[in-house]
Amino acid sequence: MKKIWQLCLMLSLSCSFSYVAQADELDDIIIVKTNKQRIDEEKIETNKKQAGDVIMNAMGLLGVPYVFGGSTPKGLDCSGFIQYVFKQSVKVTLPRTAAQMAKTGQSIERSELKPGDLVFFNTRGFANSHVGLYIGNNKFMHAPRTGKTVEVALMTNKYWNARYNGARRVDSSSGKAASFVTAESKPLNTSTNTQTKKATPSSEPKKKTDAVKPKQPQKTDNKKSSAKKVETKNNKKKETKKTETKKATTTKKSTDKTKNKKKS
Numbered sequence: 001m002k003k004i005w006q007l008c009l010m011l012s013l014s015c016s017f018s019y020v021a022q023a024d025e026l027d028d029i030i031i032v033k034t035n036k037q038r039i040d041e042e043k044i045e046t047n048k049k050q051a052g053d054v055i056m057n058a059m060g061l062l063g064v065p066y067v068f069g070g071s072t073p074k075g076l077d078c079s080g081f082i083q084y085v086f087k088q089s090v091k092v093t094l095p096r097t098a099a100q101m102a103k104t105g106q107s108i109e110r111s112e113l114k115p116g117d118l119v120f121f122n123t124r125g126f127a128n129s130h131v132g133l134y135i136g137n138n139k140f141m142h143a144p145r146t147g148k149t150v151e152v153a154l155m156t157n158k159y160w161n162a163r164y165n166g167a168r169r170v171d172s173s174s175g176k177a178a179s180f181v182t183a184e185s186k187p188l189n190t191s192t193n194t195q196t197k198k199a200t201p202s203s204e205p206k207k208k209t210d211a212v213k214p215k216q217p218q219k220t221d222n223k224k225s226s227a228k229k230v231e232t233k234n235n236k237k238k239e240t241k242k243t244e245t246k247k248a249t250t251t252k253k254s255t256d257k258t259k260n261k262k263k264s
Helices: 002-059 080-090 159-165 220-264
Strands: 106-108 118-121 130-136 140-143 151-154 165-167
Touching: 002 106, 002 130, 080 130, 080 140, 118 140, 159 165
Parallel strands: none
Antiparallel strands: 106 165, 118 130, 118 165, 130 140, 140 151
């Protein structure tokens, strides 16, 4: 009987210990979730502030003329406009071309767009050849083309809607563009419209191979070379005949002149 009571006591103690352990684990989970939620909320607030700074800087460039290759307020192209705005507002240096920017940050769906995101279009026959800054309400800012200035455009416009390629979100908290490119980052897919798809030229230089391929000697056609030789010989013969005939005519004329003088 005593052993039975001891066994019951041990079982009750083990149950109470397991309950305490489970409670401790539950408390730890609640603390982790609370901290994560607080960090996420702080990050959202920070991103909102940064997006506001980016858009305010972009608005200050409205009316700046488009200049191909331009990256200053004197003149800007599409990628130069984006690069300048991010550098001035959040001290982030983005890549120089739209195609390179399309590999930066996190790919997002069109329904997830928020102010400050980058939007990409196909305007030159290949994907991600144009970039703009989303400012909300289906509107974006960009430097369109030669003869135009930095302006606000509607994404629902027939032209831009048909050429839309995708969007990227840049996390500007780190201040380094290199950290934006992660293993999960993937290039944007081309739009699913009926537009003809063309291959995107690679922006990365081709890797040089260590082994240098020997130059192969060019094969010459023997028949063609022999025909050319015969032709050059014939041309030389013709030239010599012409010179001989010219000499003969000149000597004949001179002799005729001398005869005429003697007769006179």
